[in-house]
Amino acid sequence: MPPSRRRRTRTGCLTCRARRIKCDEAAAICTQCSRSDLQCLRSRNESLSETTRSRLAFTAKNNDRRLTQAGTKRQRVQRSCVSCKLIKKRCNGERPLCDRCLKKDQPCIYDEETSPDSSRNSIAGDRQIVPSLSRSPFLSPTATVDLPGRIIAQDLCKTFFDEIAPLRCLGFLHRHIFLQHVQNCEDSQEPLLLSVCALATKSIKHRELWEIGCRWARIAQGLVLAEIQDISVHRLMCIVLLYEHATRTSDHRLCFMLSGLASRYTQALSLNLEYDHDMLSTTSLLSPVERESRRRLMWACYIVDTMVACGLNHLQAIDTTTIQIQLPCDDKYFLYKVARITAKVPVCFESTAKFDAPISTENQDTHAFLIRLFLIRDRILRYVHDHTDKEDPWRLMSALADLEHWKESLPPELQFNYDVIVIRKEQSMLSALVSLHVQYHQINCLLFRCTIPSMLFPARAHTGLSRNASMEFLSDSRRGWFDHACAMSAIFKVALEQKPESMEDPAVGFSTYNAIIIKFLYLTNFVPSEERLARLESILPLVDIDLQFLRELHEYHPSVRSTYLAAECLVDEAKLRISQDPTITLSESGNLVGVFNFPTDCISLDHRTNQLSTIAQMRKNLPEMHAPDLASVPLSCGPQSPGEPERLWLWIDGGAERGQSDPASEISDQGPKDMYG
Known part of the structure; x- marks a missing residue:
């Protein structure tokens, strides 16, 4: 067949x-x-x-x-609706309403002018503005309602808890309680909700979200300031979150004013004291969650205040000796609403060198250890401004003992090793771990810097410590200053391998800049001139790591742009000058050591703080700023001593010598629109 x-x-x-x-x-x-x-x-x-x-x-x-x-x-849908693109959800492209918007009973708007790939464009790539978002009825600046929808708000709140809450004690909101509140909330014009959503948009790499978040932040700020006399814990939370939002948009003047307002709120609410003596909340009117939330809020305000003040007594509104609350407990206890007792604050203000055993670390996590570092940093800065010229220079060594005790008491789950890094990355806590260890090395650099009078703010010829300490001690301190800067480079190298989870804290950019400048200052000031070119070859790879990390951080956070531009200018100039003249001596502030030695109490703020600090950035281009004191004239204006090597300004002033604009102040007064240029 x-x-x-x-x-x-x-x-x-x-x-x-x-x-x-x-x-x-x-x-x-x-x-x-x-x-x-x-x-x-x-x-x-x-x-x-x-x-x-x-x-x-x-x-x-x-x-x-x-x-x-x-x-x-x-x-595959050619174009998704605006709502689905904002929260990165799958859209079936149905007109006039997609299935998701129909199910959630929310507006469904399509952008006919945007290409199919526009939703994938980031800050680092395509920076074109998506016109549709400005036409959306719930996002338009001219619309009656300019507020986030419920679904968008929930997703932005989750972003806040995953990426921002672990940083600098900002996790004072209970995740599940707040998300449940958002789900049941009928008022989208709630200042706290707007503040959280606005801050969350600064962690998502989309230009349109950035601008929308800025509008939400302005609405929340207007609602808070309109009733500024209505003092409450929730309004204080809004102020702290708006401060963090302002730092990420480089609005330094707003940061300065909000920090003072937050400090006054804490004093009015007496958050520096425990609510009562019932620490475990067995019979207290406050629940364990409310009590812990207030503690974290107080510590967040303290960190804000001490970062803005930079150790200057007349700028710091919160007196650390008046804080009588315990350190924050571990996040897992806060999440499960369980009360726990941690170390009390008065112990932390005393030197741990007086005790036989380190401070108890029971029930503590990243928040508590970071606060302890800021307490040590506060003492060091106060010493620099108030006690460097006194006859009792050795009181600074208690801070060195505290740092050693801090390192020894660090639990295994907070060590910086491969196993912990992998686990923290899965828990969305890697950036907080990186910030913690970078802060430790940064404070060590700050401590050892006190042994170098010419590197202080303002620079001086001698201090009580430099007069009384031995040459061996000073040499070891300067070596420790350099070693901790190199240790930061090792952390940055690991962070580059684990991005983007390690890039969530823009505040690390300031420490990165310091790590770069310390390497060049140590090379040109404390290494013999005949060895400098050889040492330069070993330092440059570390500087390249620092600069690469700063560049990557700038891609995720436009507020780091000024620091990155200053660092890039610094590296190029330093490498050029050192290669031309290996005997050159570089200076950070342009001061000639030994020419003048003004008392610190008659020097303007412009020369008592770091050029990239909030107070220094805030004072740039003020319309009615008073002229600096005569004593604050740069010390390099005096006559140069015979045989004194040429000194350059490694700071932003180096650009002024070449007729260039100041990169550090280039965007200090610009809005977020210019930050992406």
């Missing part, structure tokens, strides 16, 4: 012929049309007329964009 042959189709349905696929000519409807849910058109003619072909092609191409040009059902 001869083998059966496959039946060859004679005509096929019109739809399959238009799609140029094989048709099985099944009765009523062919298999291909049934599978693709298309109309199966039949004809007695064996050939298709040109009119029929055109009609089928036009129908397939313009069938609400749900079919491909060949007529098949589209598997």
Whole structure:
């Protein structure tokens, strides 16, 4: 029996012929049309007329964009609606309402001018503004309602808890309680909700979200300041979150004012004291969550205050000796609403060198250890401003003992090793771990810097410590200053391998800049000139790591742009000058050591703080700023001693010598729009 042959189709349905696929000519409807849910058109003619072909092609191409040009059902949507793009959810592209917006009963707006790939554009890539968001009824600045929808708010709140709450004690909101509140909230104009959503937009790399978040922050700020006399814990939370938002938009003047307002709120609410003596909340009116939330809020305000004040007594509004609350507990206890007792604050203000055992670390995590570092930093800065010229220089060594005790008491889950890094990355806590260890090395650099009078702010010829300490001690301190700067480079190298989870804290950029400048200052001030070129070859790879980390951090956080530009300018100039003259001595402030030695109490703030600090940035280009004191004139204006090597300004002033603009102040007064330029 001869083998059966496959039946060859004679005509096929019109739809399959238009799609140029094989048709099985099944009765009523062919298999291909049934599978693709298309109309199966039949004809007695064996050939298709040109009119029929055109009609089928036009129908397939313009069938609400749900079919491909060949007529098949589209598997990938050409354009998603604005709401789905904002929260990065799958959209089926149905018009006028997609399935998701229909189910959530929210507006569904499509952007007809945006390309299909526009939702994937980031700050680092395409920086074009998406026009549709400004036309959206719930996002338009001229619309009646300019507030986040409930679904968008929930997703932004989750972003806040994953990426921002672990940093600098900002996790004073209970995750599940707050998300439940957002789900049931009917008022989208709630200042705390707007503050959280606005801050969350600064962690998502989309230009349109950045601008929308800035509008939300302005609304929340207006609501808070309109009733500024209404002092409450929730309003204080708004102020702290708005401060963090202002730091990420480089609005330093707003940062300065909000920090003072936050300090006054804490004093009015007496958050520096425990609510009562019932620490475990067994009979207290406050629940464990409320008590812990207030503690974290107080510590967040303290960190804000001490970062702005930079150790200057007349700028710091919160007296550390008046804080009588315990350190924050571990996040897991806060999450499960369990009260726990941690170390009390008065112990932390005393030197741990007086105790036989380190401070108890029971029930503590990253927040508590970071606060302990800021307490040590506060003492060191106060010493620099108030006690460097006194006859009791060795009190600074208690801070060195505290740092050693801090390092020894660090639990295994907070060590910086591979296993902990992997686990913290999965828990969205890697950036907090990186910030913690970078802060430790930064404070060590600050401590050892006190042994170098010419590197202080302001620079001076001698201090009580430099007069009384041995040369061996001073040499070891300067070496420790350099070693901790190199240790930061090792952390940055690991962070580059673990991005983007390690890039969530823009405040690390300031420490990165310090790590760069310390390497060049140590090389040109404390390494013999005949060894400098050889040492430069070993230092440059570390500087390249620092600069690369700062560049990557700038891609995620535009507020780091000024620091990155200053660092890039610094590295290029330093490498050029050192290669031209290995005997050159570089200076950070341009001061000539030994020419003048003004008392610190008659020097302007411009020369008592770091050039990249909040107070220094805030004072740039103030319209009615008073002239600096005569004593604050740069010390390098004096006569140069014979044989004194040439000194350069490694700071932003180096650009002024070449007739360039100041990169550090280039965006200090610009809005977020210019930060992406």
